[in-house]
Amino acid sequence: MVNTDGISPQIEAGCRDLVIDDKTMLKLTELILTEVNKGLSKAGNKDADVKCYETFINNLPTGTENGKFLALDLGGTNFRVLLIHLKGEKNYEVQSKTYAIPEHIMLGSGEHLFDHIADGLAQFVKDQGVSSDRLSLGFSFSFEMKQIALEKAILVKWAKGFHCTGVIGEDVVQLFNDAIVRRGDMNVVVRAVVNDTAGTLISCAWAHPDCRIGLVIGTGTNACYVEKIDFVENYSGPPGTHTIISTEWAGLGESGVLDFIRTDYDRDVDYNSCNRGYEIFEKMISGMYVGELVRLALCSFYENGFLFNGMAAEVITRRGSFLTKYMSEIESDESGVFDKCLKVLETLGLSNASRQDCINVRYICECVSRRAARLVSAGIAALINKIDESSVTVGVDGSVYRCHPKFHDLMVENIRKFVKPEISFNLVLSDDGSGCGAALVAAVACRADKTTANNEPIAGNQ
Template identity: 50%
Template sequence: MKFVLCCCRPKRKTLTVKDICQELVLNHEAIKEVCSCLQEEINRGLGKDSNPEATIKCFPTYVRELPNGKENGRFLALDLGGTNFRVLLIELGAKCTMDSRIYAVPQPIMVGPGDGLFDHIAECLASFIKERDLGTELLPLGFTFSFPCKQEGLTKARLACWTKGFKCPGVEGRDVVELLKQAIARRGDVRIKICAVLNDTTGTLMSCAWKNHNCRIGLIVGTGTNACYMEKLEKVELWDGSTDEPPQVIINTEWGAFGDNGCLDFVRTEYDNTIDRESINPGRQLYEKMISGMYMGEIARQVLVRLVSDGLLFGGYASDILLEKGSFFTKYISEIER
């Protein structure tokens, strides 16, 4: 392993490690300002006239009721939202049991043709069904597709834009359920009935509400970040469905794009700006790039390089690995904390 003397920064007033890291810590007033901006952007997303320009799109999910804990049966689930995806067999009854398998999504598939992605999903689904000898059953399937989508019904959702490193052409603006159905049809060996397409936040809210009936918010901070919540229909100007009881609907905020209009510039750092500038989608999903797992390791690496450059760490010498983009994984932060 090689070590490189970092001396790329001009001389400046002597700072401590704490001084440099302090810009990553928000004070109470800054947090209040972020909350105020978030509320304003959510209101804009819910408004019919303001939604087109809103960064937080607040998509209605068409899910209007939460489980009561008495649901039962066997169900399949697909969960796609990052570099891995899961296929699950879920049995609801007196208790919930799950059998699942994780499949990788190789980098070439993440950026290759859209049909290739859905063919890969269908292939893994077929393998899961065959391994568990489920081929004779027509099982209902829920499809968790954790990317910004404009939902047009329980089983119809058009991809608004790719995030989290995906860039498959030919998918944006199209119904992802239909693309999955076409991939399954091309195989001809999978018997399922797709009953719902939803975001992972909605799935989180539904599954937690099955256990705790007071749950009203689903929040994800994983590869990316997003949140959903139960909203009154009277506040959802975008709603075009039935106004029958219950007068509520789960809203998928897609808050990963919070700050894309510049409202969070007052808390963004040089590290955030570098992450965004070097990403595959500059200027988009800025909030997600500030806090989610896909980017946290790289932010930490940049801070370490800054500390070394200022002579505050490792005697001013950095290993060649530390200077390599993407070499410091988010999981290292958790491992160090433990």
């Protein structure tokens, strides 16, 4: 629970709806497990909030893969291109570059988006001196998609501020390939498309053989996990015993199952989003939204006279003005010290904030961030219990997890409360993120092709 020492009574009372107790956590863990099972079933999938899409990834890396592979990681307001040289024995080198995606591209046509991405890829391979090499590429595409093969995926819906036309319902790999062909100056083959969670899982499995879950908490949120194929009623992939399932849990709550914990702030964020009614779970957790939740709370308390003692606070009345990174900065202050909080408030035009204001503002940030951590932890606890192995590593990536000073510890504490006592677990930050994982999936696909050609069993099956 959040420490309430020194908090103004009005602030504490006004934040109670943001506090999730253990009884509610247990209910959430059971609810998420129910929703995952619904998504895996034939009868329930159509109406499920948590769609549980196949990824067609049935093999994990062994650490012995060799060669140079490209990855392209698209998941937010930037995309990243990577050249990964795998040297076997869990040894590799990475070169990468990040490219911005302007807002007009995010809101324009799909053709312009993929041309923009192909331009960056072409510049990267030229800079790396590999333009003439034939290279396999893993495409990390971090939006809800329904895969129909390892290298084919249909976009279901945009999120994270994207709204490109002509992409929903289309194969994103084909659109990417078309853009590569239009340029005509690259010898690149897309071998696999993965979402960021699958890439995260794969990148961590390279060093942690018991990695069974991939989690991203950044601009958006999603989780994938290793499931027994016998439990996937709609399975249509290649033969095997296990496969990676992308839960698409950002959509949890679209049917109303989370209404019992949603606040007026949550409803405001959803109402003013570009995808109203969708991604309800994500809007309570991810970096794109939690700063706005804090801003709405600050505005409410300010307008009721409980904050800033009448000081002008016009900046915080502007949507998007309170950045999620401010929460991390404010909560990084040492106990009893408010230097970073004061700096953030000065940035917002509040240069004369009192110590009491700082205490209250930090408490509001803590309530929002701790709720986010508890919601994610409920989901991860449900997946660990479902996997039901003696030891499970969770690979994690995303700016919220990486940058928030307490998110990791909060997750460990809360997951432990709701995971079966006989199961041990570990949260591991993904090195080089989902992009590295996408390249590894491409490498595993190439390895599988060679192995199958030699009529040998595929290594790395779970």
